[in-house]
Amino acid sequence: xxxxxxxxxxxxxxxxxxxxxxxxxxxxxxxxxxxxxxxxxxxxxxxxxxxxxxxxxxxxxxxxxxxxxxxxxxxxxxxxxxxxxxxxxxxxxxxxxxxxxxxxxxxxxxxxxxxxxxxxxxxxxxxxxxxxxxxxxxxxxxxxxxxxxxxxxxxxxxxxxxxxxxxxxxxxxxxxxxxxxxxxxxxxxxxxxxxxxxxxxxxxxxxxxxxxxxxxxxxxxxxxxxxxxxxxxxxxxxxxxxxxxxxxxxxxxxxxxxxxxxxxxxxxxxxxxxxxxxxxxxxxxxxxxxxxxxxxxxxxxxxxxxxxxxxxxxxxxxxxxxxxxxxxxxxxxxxx
Amino acid sequence: xxxxxxxxxxxxxxxxxxxxxxxxxxxxxxxxxxxxxxxxxxxxxxxxxxxxxxxxxxxxxxxxxxxxxxxxxxxxxxxxxxxxxxxxxxxxxxxxxxxxxxxxxxxxxxxxxxxxxxxxxxxxxxxxxxxxxxxxxxxxxxxxxxxxxxxxxxxxxxxxxxxxxxxxxxxxxxxxxxxxxxxxxxxxxxxxxxxxxxxxxxxxxxxxxxxxxxxxxxxxxxxxxxxxxxxxxxxxxxxxxxxxxxxxxxxxxxxxxxxxxxxxxxxxxxxxxxxxxxxxxxxxxxxxxxxxxxxxxxxxxxxxxxxxxxxxxxxxxxxxxxxxxxxxxxxxxxxx
DNA sequence: ATAATTAACTTAATCGATTAAGTAAGGCCC
DNA sequence: GGGCCTTACTTAATCGATTAAGTTAATTAT
Numbered sequence: 001x002x003x004x005x006x007x008x009x010x011x012x013x014x015x016x017x018x019x020x021x022x023x024x025x026x027x028x029x030x031x032x033x034x035x036x037x038x039x040x041x042x043x044x045x046x047x048x049x050x051x052x053x054x055x056x057x058x059x060x061x062x063x064x065x066x067x068x069x070x071x072x073x074x075x076x077x078x079x080x081x082x083x084x085x086x087x088x089x090x091x092x093x094x095x096x097x098x099x100x101x102x103x104x105x106x107x108x109x110x111x112x113x114x115x116x117x118x119x120x121x122x123x124x125x126x127x128x129x130x131x132x133x134x135x136x137x138x139x140x141x142x143x144x145x146x147x148x149x150x151x152x153x154x155x156x157x158x159x160x161x162x163x164x165x166x167x168x169x170x171x172x173x174x175x176x177x178x179x180x181x182x183x184x185x186x187x188x189x190x191x192x193x194x195x196x197x198x199x200x201x202x203x204x205x206x207x208x209x210x211x212x213x214x215x216x217x218x219x220x221x222x223x224x225x226x227x228x229x230x231x232x233x234x235x236x237x238x239x240x241x242x243x244x245x246x247x248x249x250x251x252x253x254x255x256x257x258x259x260x261x262x263x264x265x266x267x268x269x270x271x272x273x274x275x276x277x278x279x280x281x282x283x284x285x286x287x288x289x290x291x292x293x294x295x296x297x298x299x300x301x302x303x304x305x306x307x308x309x310x311x312x313x314x315x316x317x318x319x320x321x322x323x324x325x326x327x328x329x330x331x332x333x334x335x336x
Numbered sequence: 337x338x339x340x341x342x343x344x345x346x347x348x349x350x351x352x353x354x355x356x357x358x359x360x361x362x363x364x365x366x367x368x369x370x371x372x373x374x375x376x377x378x379x380x381x382x383x384x385x386x387x388x389x390x391x392x393x394x395x396x397x398x399x400x401x402x403x404x405x406x407x408x409x410x411x412x413x414x415x416x417x418x419x420x421x422x423x424x425x426x427x428x429x430x431x432x433x434x435x436x437x438x439x440x441x442x443x444x445x446x447x448x449x450x451x452x453x454x455x456x457x458x459x460x461x462x463x464x465x466x467x468x469x470x471x472x473x474x475x476x477x478x479x480x481x482x483x484x485x486x487x488x489x490x491x492x493x494x495x496x497x498x499x500x501x502x503x504x505x506x507x508x509x510x511x512x513x514x515x516x517x518x519x520x521x522x523x524x525x526x527x528x529x530x531x532x533x534x535x536x537x538x539x540x541x542x543x544x545x546x547x548x549x550x551x552x553x554x555x556x557x558x559x560x561x562x563x564x565x566x567x568x569x570x571x572x573x574x575x576x577x578x579x580x581x582x583x584x585x586x587x588x589x590x591x592x593x594x595x596x597x598x599x600x601x602x603x604x605x606x607x608x609x610x611x612x613x614x615x616x617x618x619x620x621x622x623x624x625x626x627x628x629x630x631x632x633x634x635x636x637x638x639x640x641x642x643x644x645x646x647x648x649x650x651x652x653x654x655x656x657x658x659x660x661x662x663x664x665x666x667x668x669x670x671x672x
Numbered sequence: 673a674t675a676a677t678t679a680a681c682t683t684a685a686t687c688g689a690t691t692a693a694g695t696a697a698g699g700c701c702c
Numbered sequence: 703g704g705g706c707c708t709t710a711c712t713t714a715a716t717c718g719a720t721t722a723a724g725t726t727a728a729t730t731a732t
């Protein structure tokens with residue numbers, strides 16, 4: 001391994017000079033700096049991130065926390081998109097990404113300890129149980145954090161615009177003539193509560209009265225649950241004309257149930273999903289859904305985290321809401 | 337931050353003693369060790385992974401490389417499953433995971449340099465262009481590596497059993513009475529070549545003669561391409577009775593095309609996918625497919641990499657083939 | 673009783689890089 | 703010509719932990 005010492009010997013200067021030259025310090029003569037850089041290049045020198053991190057107390061490494069318990073892990077399309085964009089943006093900014101988990105090997109550690117142990121400069125927290133004390137500890141600690149889809153007091157967060165998403169969806173199906181709109185929603189997280197509230201509010205402001213039977217709790221990302229909910233909705237004396245699913249993947253369960261009962265989409269029943277995963281735009285009929293701005297959310301999360309890391313003193317916590325986009329597919333038609 | 341020095345002061349022993357006590361060295365009295373551990377606990381001591389890594393030259397950190405160019409990035413179901421299991425297994429073994437990319441920030445680095453820079457003890461390489469010189473450099477370097485679905489000479493690799501997968505699929509559809517079997521395959525990677533060879537060989541050994549028109553090149557993970565290929569197959573004077581798709585997601589494109597042409601699955605046309613992603617088992621009819629053992633592959637990759645890292649001298653490169661499992665869904669029926 | 677061994681520490685060097693503080697040489701000014 | 707800046711370096715401490723080698727004191731062997 002080529003170190004700064006090797007270069008200093010090869011160039012006949014002190015190690016300090018080499019370090020400064022490579023970092024562009026102002027008190028090194030231009031030609032000396034060039035000579036040193038050339039020498040470093042020819043020797044194949046690579047800075048040692050570990051040594052640098054130890055000295056300067058910054059690792060240029062940010063943690064990413066996807067707690068798996070909720071099932072909303074890495075293989076969830078929405079979160080994997082976020083992860084991908086966090087990664088891309090972080091790399092652009094010169095930061096690497098390390099996963100934060102509890103219980104590394106035989107060491108009993110919580111998330112905060114893990115992040116500290118790895119010297120993470122900050123952590124992006126997504127898809128977590130935000131009521132988990134270990135998550136709370138991390139997100140209220142001295143480590144800069146950015147949460148996704150959840151706000152801790154005086155902390156930076158990136159939020160998907162669930163209120164607007166629901167509003168656009170409901171407004172759209174209303175504009176298509178639907179008045180009997182059912183909504184299958186997921187577990188009661190803060191996201192779900194926003195969607196529910198927005199659903200109710202939008203319905204109210206459009207003058208739609210929603211039967212309580214039209215609002216059914218389901219489970220995110222679970223076609224079985226949405227299939228059951230769909231069956232229940234179909235057996236109502238007064239069937240809805242449109243069903244909103246908790247997410248695109250859940251819709252598949254509904255689709256199956258509808259098909260089984262000979263209910264054709266969108267002729268006999270209009271439907272819409274949520275998320276805008278690739279699958280939704282590849283299915284025929286194309287699913288009407290609200291695409292969350294996962295890429296932008298991930299990029300913003302990384303960007304704000306890095307800003308917070310690099311300017312801790314002037315940092316003002318902020319909540320950024322990223323709007324999505326209504327994808328009007330072909331699964332919502334005008335009811336008879 | 338609590339360091340070893342703080343503990344040594346609090347306990348009235350040297351820093352060396354503290355370090356040894358915490359690492360269970362044999363030359364520390366049991367009661368002293370206990371006192372030190374207790375003290376460390378009460379002070380909330382956390383070892384500093386960076387400092388340790390600098391000293392011992394090992395980071396307990398493994399790199400994961402998913403090059404994005406091929407589009408087989410993190411959000412690909414198969415690869416995200418692999419990533420998830422690599423992560424889980426690595427964590428069990430006490431290793432963290434860092435993504436390896438090229439061009440971190442403004443530093444021009446290739447994969448090898450990045451891994452070195454971050455002091456990775458080893459790298460898992462997946463979903464990459466294995467002909468990329470940068471990948472080759474990494475995978476033939478002094479850094480321990482494990483590749484997935486590709487073998488470099490005298491290097492450890494984890495392979496999905498593509499030969500067996502194809503064989504099982506073909507044998508199965510043959511046993512269901514199909515003789516006119518079409519195969520849409522993806523880009524000609526080594527994986528594709530294995531599948532193609534196995535397809536031909538199995539057909540031959542079963543006495544099926546495959547029309548050249550029945551083998552069509554498509555693109556992995558691309559429903560549009562598979563839709564076009566499907567259309568072409570349907571317009572043949574002698575239609576196949578069964579179509580094998582390059583993967584489950586591609587199948588969606590075929591499904592759309594079949595539906596459009598009023599060809600019912602599986603009554604008029606049998607189909608099968610490959611991968612066994614969750615979606616395939618949630619669709620109705622359930623897709624017949626071959627589930628690759630992504631979880632086992634990821635876990636094996638991590639396990640072998642760590643073994644290689646921890647016993648470099650006695651390490652013998654090996655290629656492990658992980659078998660998958662035929663999922664007989666409901667999309668293959670007996671042809672008339 | 674003395675030498676040899678063992679147990680339980682401590683000392684000090686080290687990993688590779690950064691950086692505050694120090695220094696020497698040259699230039700500038702009055 | 704003496705003092706004062708600059709410029710361009712060097713010296714040396716430091717980050718936190720590990721570990722080979724050294725040092726005691728106590729124990730065992732002869």
